[in-house]
Structure formats: C-alpha cells, structure tokens
Amino acid sequence: MKSNLNPGENELDDQKTKGEMVADLVKRQQKIKEMGGPENLAKQMEKGKLTARERIERLLDPGSFVEIGMFAKNRNTVLSEIPSDAVVTGYGAINGQRVYVFSQDFTCAGGTVSETHARKICNLLDSAIKTGCPIIGINDSGGARIQDGVDALAGYGQIFYRNTMASGVVPQICAIIGPCAGGAVYSPALMDFIFMVKGTSFAFITGPKVVKTVMGQDITEEELGGAIVAQRKAGVVCRSEDSEGECLESIRELLGYLPANYREYPKRVTSGDHPGRIDQHLFDIVPANSRKSYDMHRVIERVFDQKPDGKKNYFELFPIFANNIITCFARLDGNTVGVIANQPRVKAGAMDIDACDKASRFIRFCDAFNIPVISLVDVPGYLPGTDQEWGGIIRHGAKMLYAYSEATVPKITVIIRKAYGGSYLGMCSKDLGADAVLCWPSAELAVMGAEGAVPIIYKKELAEAADKEKALQDLMEAYRKEFANPYRPAEHLHVDDIINPSETRRRLCQTLEMCRNKAEPRPNKKHGISPT
Secondary structure, rough: OOOOOOOOOOHHHHHHHHHHHHHHHHHHHHHHHHHHHHHHHHHHHHOOOOOOOOOOOOHHHOOOOOOOOOOOOOOOOOOOOOOOEEEEEEEEOOOOOOEEEEOOOOOHHOOOOHHHHHHHHHHHHHHHHHHHEEEEEEEOOOOHHHHHHHHHHHHHHHHHHHHHHHHOOOEEEEEEEEEEEEEHHHHHHOEEEEEEOOOOOEEOOOOOOHHHHHHOOOHHHHHHHHHHHHHHOOOOOOEEEOOHHHHHHHHHHHHOOOOOOOOOOOOOOOOOOOOOOOOOOOOHHHOOOOOOOOOOOHHHHHHHHOOOOOOOOEEEEEOOOOOOOOOOOEEEEEEEEEEEEEOOOOOOHOOOOOHHHHHHHHHHHHHOOOOOEEEEEEEEEEEOHHHHHOOHHHHHHHHHHHHHHHHOOEEEEEEEEEEEEHHHOOOOOOOHHOOOOEEEOOOOEEOOOHHHHHHHHHHHHHHHOOHHHHHHHHHHHHHHHHHHOHHHHOOOOOOOOOOHHHHHHHHHHHHHHHHHHOOOOOOOOOOOOOOO
C-alpha cells in the first residue's frame, strides 16, 4: 500500500489535473466578472452610473452576496457570448435580513432581456416565494432582446406572472437606474415599491421617437418619463433620489420597516423614546382658526418614535405626488406602523383622485404584511370640480373605502380637526372597522362644514336678516358649537374618546398594544373585487 507522504506518479497527475480545473474555474469566473469589458464599463462610468455588481455591493451587507446562475448562457447563438446573460442574480443580507437580488447589466448587450435572462429572474422570484424572503430588482435594460424574438417576450410574461404570485407573499422592491421602456415597465409596476434616480432613470411605455412619430410631439426622455415626472405626474415612483448611492441607501432604510413575508411581523426597533412621553406643545401646531393651514409632518415628527440622533423619524412614500395626503412608515414604541395623514397645507387636505389611489394602495400593502395603520385626520371633503367628477373620483374614492374595510390589521384613527361628510368615513371611521377613534377637542365632525351647511339650514333666516354678513358669521359659529364638535359623535359611540392632544402618543401606544393580537375573520370567497 502506497504512503500518502510519497505520492506516486498517478497521484501527482491527479493533483495537477484538479489544480488545472480550479484554475480554469477561477479564470472563467474572472472573465464573467469583467462584464461587458473595459470599453463598455468606461461608458457606464462616463454616465455617472455604477455597474451591476457595484450596485449589489453597495446595497447588501459587506461580504454577504452569494451569486447564483453566474454561468448562465443564452441558447441563441446570433450574438457573441454575453457574461451571465446580462443579469447578476443571487442572495445576501441587508442589516442582517436575508434578501434575493437581481441587477441587470447594461454593459452586456444593453442589459436586454432574453429567454435565459428572464429565467434567472424567475428562478429568483420562485426562491423568494418558497423561502419567504424579500426580493429587490435593479433595472437597467434596453428592453427585450430583439434577436430572441417571442422567446424574450415570453420571458417577460413569465416574470409578470411570478411578480403577481409573489404579491402579498414577500415585499418586492424595484430600483430603476437607467432606461426602462415598453413591456419592461410592467414588472416594476407589479412590484410594491419603485425607486428612481434623477438624471439617469427613465420609464415609459413608448419613447420620445414613437411619441414624435405618432403624436407629432417633441419631448425628451427626461420630460416624458424621468424620475421627477414619473413620481410627481404619473404617481408610478415612490421615491426619486439624487444619486444611485442615495437610492440604494433608501431601499436599505425602507426594508428596515418591513417584515420578510406575510407570515411574519416587522422587527421591533426601539429608539429609547418612552411610550408615555407627553408633549405639551403638540396642540400649538394646529391653529385655533380651522381655516388656517399647518404642516401635518410636524405632528408626525412629534408623535412617533424619535431617533436619538435627531434624524427624520419617518420614511415617506410618494413625497411629491398627491401632496394633499401623506403616506409613510414610522415606529410607535418600536413597532412599525403605516401612517396616512391629510395635509392641510395642500388643497386644504381635501381628497382627490390621486390621493385616494396613493392611500388605498398603501393601506392594502400594510394589511398584507401585518403593519398596523394609523390615520391622522384633517379633511374638509372631496375636491370638487369637473376634472375630478369626469376623472372618476367616485370609483377612485371607493378604493379607500374598500381598502380600509378589507384590512384586518389594527386600525387606529385620530381626528385632529376637520372630518366632514363622506371623507370622514373615507379616512377610516368606526363604521369602516377602525378599532379605535380618538379625537382632539378641536375636532369638527359633521355632514358638512359650517360654510356649506349654514346657507342651506338657515336660508330663510339669512334672507330676512338686516345684516346678512353678521348673521352668517353668527349662525356659522352657532353651527360649529352645536353640530361640528366631537362630543355629540362621542355620545353615540362613533368616537371612543376625546383626548388631550399632549397625550396623543401615550394613547396611541396603549391602543396599539391592546389591538396587537386582534383577530377579524372575513367571509370565505375566492377574492374581493376592488374598485378600478
């Protein structure tokens, strides 16, 4: 029997062969990691853009990325070999939380989607669903690979199908950092959150050339579907960041508020802010004159958990779209909550089509992932006008009613000032399933405001008054005292309690703790049909 200390000739040959195999593996890996080559990488850098692999490194915890599908190759032989078929896929961690991630590589065939490229993304989505891990996609692609024909289109269809299957199972987050046109936009649209970068991100169904040919309109990519336009006008993008670094950091921050999947709850993160903290100056934010505006962000900043470093204590979504309503994540005694708040500084906080769409989608996301919903109410009604009526405010407004009614997570409503008519219901009244409705003493609850109600109720008295303006003001003041106050609704149990504003945080923390383990069964059915 030969000794291992004196390997024979065959064993030396065997070790040499194995060494060559490992060397060949390393060489192949290195070649793939060079992506599109020095020339294409330089072009990417000239545009101020990171590479697909650099983006993953920035996004994930250092050293946590594990690549899968590195050696994937498209069956189509028309094009030369494309490293990893233009998309890097794998898994890693963000602040210790496991995630799946794919990053399209624009330096390789423009990041175009082929049959194999799509299969890599589909495999990732399948794994995310099975393991219950969030998925993050970084899109930078020229669209479907023309040389693949219908195989590429079928690949997109497979991705759309899996995005739909993953909806409500795991959080899906997308960063568009580059072009995203045609059918490519629908995978991001089927995901939960879309981020873009100013100056380098574009998203549209038909590009400027098609618009020019068909419609005769001259327009740039930035004007048609840039990061600001896609949020402010289209309401497609939840955040538009100044740089790729900020974009990826925002995704990391967002993920910290979310659970891994629908079976779990968000991780509790305590900041040291005492749940019983009293704020004697909170009420000072709201003017005594109900016709004056104020910034609802200031209320959010003071009520929810404040950070030790003094940084912003909430993560806002769609900050420049439908500004008359605020949607954000915050923490209450360490627990993630979704906050929906009217913004009196914009359109007096009235509800319109865009605000209803923005809020209803947010409510449904929170409900899908076990995130309690806190509604801060100061709403005078629905925005009037032909644009709203002809635009479908009826069906868009119904989306909020549907979303609140359908939600089974804890729902707590705080009425700060106005809550009139249908918008009182639309901001989650007891009748829509609110677990608790609290009011500040400044709250005005009524079918309509004094300005609209008095001329109807006291039409005769006003017509006979010698001084009509004085009579109007006196009657409006009497109306507010008699009808537009929180005490009569409290008598009829539409309001659970009228609280001192300084105790808002304490009462919210207590109520949330009480509702934490609520169970609210729903009728058996295949699925409901949300208003379109």
